[in-house]
Amino acid sequence: MLTRSTFQHLPPKFVLAATLLVAVFSQSLSARDHPYRALDNEELAECDAFYWKGQSIDATACYNNLYTSAQPAHIRAEALWAQDNLQGANSQFQQAINDFPENPMVRVRWGELFMETFQFQEAYTLFSEALELDPNNSWAHIGAASSLAEGGDPEVLNQHLSQVMDEGLAPHGARLRAMMMAVRSLLRQDLYQEAESSLEEAFEFAEDNNLPTMELKVLRAAHAFMTRQDHQAWIDAALEESPNYGDAWFILGYHATIIRRYKEAVEFFEQAVALQPTHWEAHINLGQNLLRLNAINDAIEHVNTSFEGNAFNPMTVNLLRLLDTFNDDFVTDSYPNPPEGPLPELILRLHEDERNILKHYASRLSQESIDLYKERYRFETKEPIIVEIYPNHEDFIVRSIGMPGVGLLGVTFGYLFAMDSPSGHTEPRYHWGTTLWHEMAHVFTLEATSHFVPRWFSEGVSVFEEWRTGPIPGRKIPTEVLRAMSEDKFLPISLLDDGFMRPDYQGQVIVSYMQAGLVFDFIDLEYGFDKIVDMLYQFNEGTTPVEAIEKSLGISDKDFDRHFKQFIDIEYGPLLGRLDVWMEDMQTSYQALQEEKFEEAIAAAERAAFTYPDYVEIDSPYIVMARAYSTLENKEEEFRAVETFWQKGGYLPSALLSLADFYLERDMKAEAEAVLVDVSYADPFLEDLHIKLGDLYMDTQQPANALIEYEVLLALNPLDKASANYRIANAYNALDNADKTMEYLMTALDIAPQYRPAQQLLLELSRTQN
Amino acid sequence: MCKRLLLLLLLLPVQMLLTQNVQAALHVTIIQGLGGIPLFDVSFNDQRHKIREASESMTDAALVSIFSGDDVSRESLLAHFATLAERMSEEDRAAIFLIGHGSYDGEQYKFNIPGVDITDTDLTDIMDSLPGQNHFLVNTSSSSGVILESLENDQHIIITATRNGNEKNATEFGNFFAESLASDTADINKNNIVSIQEAFDFAERGVTEFFESQGKLATEHAQIRGNGAASFSLSRLGGLETFNEDPRINTLLSQRLELDSDIEALQLRRNEYTNADYIQRLQALILESAQVSEQIDELSEGSELELESEVDVD
Structure with a gap:
């Protein structure tokens, strides 16, 4: 898999379910720029x-005419480059370096x-060498x-830029x-006001110095488009200056x-080509x-065209590799099938x-x-919603x-979203069910x-919907x-958007996610859910978030911040005041568990659970308790610990499978079923899950549901295929x-002719037929 | 008698049963090496117990030799195998289980036991010294794959936990292999017997899933060499009856064996039939076998009831 750059200073990775809201990479040069x-x-x-x-x-x-021996090599290079002969230009530049070191x-x-040609490290080396020859070369x-x-x-980048911007001696171009x-x-x-001021300044500067302005006009068009103004006039002006x-x-x-x-981006790119x-x-x-x-075949055509024209672009190469087998690797299923109207409501595209x-x-x-x-x-x-699930994370990211x-988990583009399997x-x-729930909310x-x-x-x-209505409800706030x-x-x-778009510290993006989720929890509890929907629809009118708060909630953003802070203090104040104690108890419980001091581990875990009862990540104190009680063979307390873990939204599959066993032992079939269904949204690749759930469905006279579980079991290609087929x-x-x-049945018996339960079923069937 | 007969029944295709010598015996040797730390000691003890239990389901307890703790030394092992070689007949089979850690220095493999270690040369000599062929050796240790270089041949079935001598991490394979011997899941063909091949398949998958679940690259890749792994049984899960004092049941057992033999023959000739024809024939045979099994069950239950009522009278 090609990477965009060999630079090592990539922004900190974050692992989130997210809609794609910003382009990760800046705009590359398209061809030889002016x-x-x-x-x-x-x-x-x-x-x-x-x-x-x-x-x-x-x-x-x-x-x-320029490509003659009378011209120096670097001018010959420019002539070739302008005509898309990149290899020839490269050779001429090599010659020019020798001629004019x-x-x-x-x-x-x-x-x-x-x-x-997207070789940014090599480019940077050449720019650096140029600066060694002339440190003031703008x-x-x-x-x-x-x-x-x-x-x-970014810091070094800004230093280079300020050398040009701050020095009055820089060439105008x-x-x-x-x-x-x-x-x-x-x-x-999204800093549109600042961009507008800068554009005005740049226009004035370009006109004063008689420089080309078509690129500035296009940036002005982009600004207009992004701020819901008419962009066409600016595009026309740019094309008048440079028609091709x-x-x-x-x-x-x-932009x-x-x-x-x-959709608009596609229209613009179509105009470009x-x-x-x-x-x-x-x-x-x-x-x-x-x-x-979701225009897969059209997409493949343009990716191929791009590759034929410029094989250097790593994005092109990555997409080409993915799309090469995409239509063979991924299969679609429509729901409902047949559709009730002209189109299905949901399309799954799965590997x-x-x-x-x-x-x-x-x-x-879904x-x-x-x-x-x-x-x-x-x-x-108004369109089918398309859900794509990728077994290979990098394929999902390339897509x-x-x-x-x-490190994203899901990305929504509108009616289509892609996510990790x-x-x-x-x-x-990783709880894939929650990711799906999260992304589906983005669609809406x-x-x-x-x-x-x-x-x-x-x-x-x-995030709010994850917590309130998702497959494992309950707030889950990371440490x-x-x-x-x-x-x-x-x-x-x-300023909350800044936390996503311009994070100041590592981890601020996840902090912003949680804050945003809590904001809606707060609005829902304080003002009612309808206010959230009212606010949402205001964005259609071009309303700013601050205006939306004022219109829907009737308070200023400052008052909102104050009330929200009070909400956080009430909800989390006691915990935050004892956060260090809680972390110490957590650490003590794990250390004691490791040292096999089980009573001590239980005591510390109980203290931690008392301080923060809703903490149900995989290192939850309830898990420590369950493990310790298990070793001490205290089944009842182990059951209670795992049950509390689940009831509070914990989803560690191994813990939930053991809880299902506890429930089954107690003949609590409804609870066992609920737990096992929850496991399927955490890890449906567990054979045990489908055996247990399928058998439970059979036991509770739900053979249609059992059949689904057993078919999934067989799809997992289990070692024991005879019993899967028999089930x-x-x-x-x-x-x-x-x-x-x-x-x-005959498939099972073909694998295992002496399989007695299958033989007995065969006997029963034969007697029924007779 | 039963276990000796059983061994042969399980070693050979059903069709050959009636014509074969029934005096073959299975000799099991379980060698538990040094754990080094309590964690491994516990794990190796557990494996040893499971293998012993499985082995005793297959052969007389007197034919199961166990070396662990202070009992293990190179001298005691070499002496044991020398005696075993003298005691075994050409028809007998040996199954050797090595549980523990191994090492490889680029030239020599060593299975770690107290005192002087057992080497790959020792293992080759041991296998070569045994009369007959198709003996089985499983080495669950780290670096065990290197012994394939000297031991691999058509004469024996060899399993190693690793691909070569360079996979030096402590292995997981032994845990899964031992687990397979009591697992219904491992018994793929549901004949209540776990064969070498079934145990290997179960353990290999277990190792793969273990490393996947840990999000780690696998540091071991188990290997199997030799012929006949599917017909060499390691563990009896229960329920397979081959002889009964009641002559009526005994007749039915023979009848069922013949049917099983017919099924096996049909499966081997599968390509000669259309799928529908094959399934029809298979169904008929299995149905017949199922009916015989039912009759055996009924007679067995009747015998038990008779026995119970006799006891009651007394």
Whole structure:
């Protein structure tokens, strides 16, 4: 799997169920950018003028004339580069380095060529070498900053930029490029007012210095689009200045993806490739956004086109690899089947290898959540909702953002969301049912607002729904968030988006998720759930979050913050005051358990549970108690500990399976069934689960449900296939399906001819027939 | 008599039963090496108990030799196998279980026991010294895979917990292998017997799932070599009756054995039939076998009732 950059200073990973709200990577150069007078060569400038004015034939002739031995190698390189001959340009730059070893601009331009081929580390090296030759070379600083924008150290990036912005001596073209880079950064961060001011300043500067403004106009169009103003006039203006400027639409499309407007992004990228068919970056972005809209075959076509044009783009290569077998690897199932209307309500796209394991649970949970959210959010879906579940985490990430290495669990694009399968996570912490529930809530908040919902709001609702209506209800606040709460790190509501978009410290994103969830818990308890829905729909009108609070709740954001703080103090004050004691008790309990001091472990765990009774992560004190009691052979107390763990929302599969056994021993079948169903949303890949649940369903005269469990068991390819087939035969027999009964029974007996229970069933059937 | 007969019944395809010598015996040797730390001692003790129990379901307890703790030394083991080689006939089978840690220095494998360790050369010599063929050795130790280089041949069935000598971490394989011997799940063909192949399949899957569940790369990859692993039985789970004092039951048992033999023959000729034809034939045979089993059960219950009523009268 290719990675975007070899830089090691990647942003801290975070593992979250999340909608894709920001592009992870900054905008890459699409083709040879306007040089903004970086090169002092009149003949090249003349060719570039033809090119940027859209006079392609004249430009081609001009560049061809430049490619003569009379021109220095780096000018010949520019001529080849302008005509998309990247390899030829590279050779000429190599020659130019030999010819002009002391000329920093040769290295700068060669670095820019490396940028175009996504070799950011190599580009940065060349910019650095140029700066060694000329520490004040503004073009080299801009190049270095651009390469660092692809995952490098932001502090170093800013140092390079400030060298250009702060020094009055920087060439005008370099300064303009720095200004545009700043504008792009502001737009990426939703800082629209600041972006607007910077744009005005940049326009004035460009006009004063007679510099090209088409890129500025496109950024102005992007700003207009992002702030719900008319963008077309700015695009028209840019195209008037440079008629073949594919970037006009590409840059707009890029900014549309940042604010999750994927449909519009597709339209913009389509315009880009129509205007400039060799805009390979537009093709790959079009492909990726078509994927987000479920237009798989169209997406494949554009990914292939992009690869044929530029095989250097790692995103292209990654997507190509994924899509190469995508249609074979993934299978779709529609629900209901047949649909009640022209379209199904739900489509599951599951990997062939685990389709028969997951489809029942995924469809059941999806349908439940869809029905619930339709009612709660007063929104009728207008398209089928598509749920994709990936057994390979990196495939899921590539599908979502094109590049691997990000710790997301789920990403929603609108009516389609993709997520990790439980098989992609070996650690018991991952609860795929909750991730599905979380992402499904995003579908509703995004689509109900035509994707205008702010990120904190959408995430907050999803977390709130996890806790309130999800498969394992109950607030689950990680320890690091409790610590942040105790340090008063929650943000004012007006700045909560910053916690997601511009985190100041490691872990702030997860803190923001939890804060957003608590915000809606608070609103629900204090003002009623309807107020949440009222607020949601206000975003359709272009209302800001602060205005939405004022309109729906009738208070200012400052008052809201004050009330919310009081809520947190009431809910968590006592715990936060004893957080250190709780952590010490937790540590003591685990240490004592390890040292086999079971009574001590139980005592410490009981203290910890008393302080924070709702803590049911996998290191919950109830688990410590259960383990200790198990070793002490105190079955009753072990049962109580595991039962409390489950009742409070704990989902550790091994603990829940043992709880089911306890319930079955006590003939508490309904409770056992509920526990086992819960396990299926944590880890449906456990053979034991399906045997227990299937047998329980048979015992309680639910053969149809039992059949599902046994079919999943068989799909898991168990070692003991005879008994799996026999169980299925039994379920079919209970359902009076004689043909299927005999089919599975004979399969079982073919594997194990001496299998007595199966033989006995055969005897029974034969006697019934006779 | 029963266990000697049983061994042969379980070692050979059913069809051959009536013509074979019934004097073959199974000689089991269980060797528990050093645990090093209590955690491993507990685990190895548990494995030893399970293997012993399984072995005693297959052969006379007197033919099960156990070496653990202070009983284990290279001298005592070599002496035991020398005696065993003299005692065994060509028809007899040996099953050797090595439970413990092993090491490999690039040249020599050692199974760790008190005093001087047992080496790969020792193991080769032991296997070579046994009369007859198709003996079984399972080595659950770390680095055990390296012994395949010297032991692998068509004469014996060898299982090792690791692929080679370089997989040096303490292994999980032994736990699962021992567990398989009492597991209905491991008994894939539901004949109430766990064969070497079934035990291996169960343990191999157990190891794979163990490492997957831990989110770790597997540090061991079990190996099996030799022929006949599916027909060499290691454990009897109960219920398989091959001889009865009641002549009526005995006749039915023979009848069932013949039917089982017919089923096996049919399965071997599966490709000669259409699927529907095959299933029809299989169904008929199994139905017949099931009816015979039912009659055996009824007669057995009747005998028990008779016996109970006799006791009551007394």
